[in-house]
Amino acid sequence: MATQRPQTRIQKRNRAAILDAALDVFSLHGFRGATLDQIASAAGLSKPNLLYYFPSKEAVHGALLSQLMESWLEPLEALQASGDPIEEIVDYVLRKLEMARMLPRESRLFANEIVQGAPRIIDQINGPLRILVNEKAEVIRNWSNEGRLAPLDPHHLIFSIWATTQHYADFDVQVRGILMPEDDSHFHDAAKFLEHLYRSALTPKSNLR
Incomplete structure (x- = not known):
């Protein structure tokens, strides 16, 4: 050959x-x-x-989506069972927020594909992405069962992280139209808010006494 x-x-x-x-x-x-x-x-x-x-247009789009899926999985892959549960999850939140700041076009490309029913990446969603999410959800579930995290549904926790971070890329015009920030200053405020939000939600009640 x-x-x-x-x-x-x-x-x-x-x-x-x-x-x-x-x-x-x-x-x-x-x-x-x-x-x-x-x-x-x-x-x-x-x-x-x-x-x-x-x-073809399909070939260009497919090349972009292949690159995107690789980078999209990296932050979740970095979540380690051996680490501190709250720190691992908060770090994941902040990495996803930084991706929204640095890669807004990629985020909107992914959102557009999902809105259309994900015809070109459904195999990756049902395959590698689903496997990875289930793997990390099991890690989070074990942390909760051990009392190291507040009781919560790990899949919906991950979905909520995607929603609260990717929003800043996918709805960038709306966010900037309301806040009127200078440059990307609102991402600093978003990071502080999200860190506080998730630390509060993840901390077991016994640790708050």
Whole structure:
């Protein structure tokens, strides 16, 4: 079988430009509203040039989603059973909030895909994501059973963390429209609030006396 030639510097640069432009276009218009013409224009390339790297809109979108799923799983993978329960979960909350600050386009890309029924990543949701969430939920459940966390449903805890952190990316316009922050200053306030919220909710009542 013939080996694939390594990409040249220009090819790597063009591919990266296409994916970066596509992230803008898809996160703004969604998969259905985005076009290859829009992506090519945003990347500063012709449509035929874009098609040299990706044969279709689906191929571009799929490449982005593959990268996204890898980065999306990392913070939850980092939650360790051997660590302090509250610190591990609070660290996870803060990592997810930082992702919302640093990767807002990626978050909106993921949200758009989910809203459409996740047709292009449903296998990953039902597979690797589900396996990982169930694994970490069992860790959290064990912590609760040991009395190291307040009694809670671990799956809904994880869902609540996603909701309270990704909100700052997916509803960025709404948040900024209400708070009128300077730059990203509201993320500092959000971090303090969420840390207090989750520490309070996670601490066993016996530890509050």
